[in-house]
Each structure stands twice: as structure tokens, then as C-alpha cells.
Amino acid sequence: MLPIEGHEQRYTGQWLHHLPAQLEQAAAARGVPARVIQIEGEIPSPMPLAGAFLDFAGTNIFKSTQIAEVARRFQRGEVQCD
Secondary structure (H helix, E strand, C coil): CCCCCCCCCCCHHHHHHHHHHHHHHHHHHCCCCCCCCCCCCCCCCCCCCCCCCCCHHHHHHHHHHHHHHHHHHHHCCCCCCC
């Protein structure tokens, strides 16, 4: 599971808390063993831009480091897709 952002604001905290259990329960109901892991990204020091609502550069750093970690896990054979 890839968290949407690296901050607990808004919906992220609830999403990180409840979604893994719901996904594992749904898999178990189908008879599919599953373990949900969360891949965090790098959270750079905030560098807000004047007048910006979101930190676009920071978000891209966070998401790209998540994707790099997912790729490493596939490369090591830790992730299985059925």
C-alpha cells in the first residue's frame, strides 16, 4: 500500500489505520492469503513556495521514492502478483 502523502492531515491518518485491515479481511473472505505492507516515501524538508497550497516538489519526491522501493521489492522477489 502506498500512502497518498507523508502527512497525517486530512484523511491520510484514517486511511493508513483502517485500509490495511479491510484489504486483508477482503482477501481472507475470498480464501486468498494476503499481507498488506505500507511503503513510505522520503519526506523532504518543507520548502513552501510563495502562494502555493501544496508542496508539489515534495509530493513528487515522496511518491518517486515510494515507487523506487516497490521496484526494489519486486526485484528481490518480495512481492508476488497472482
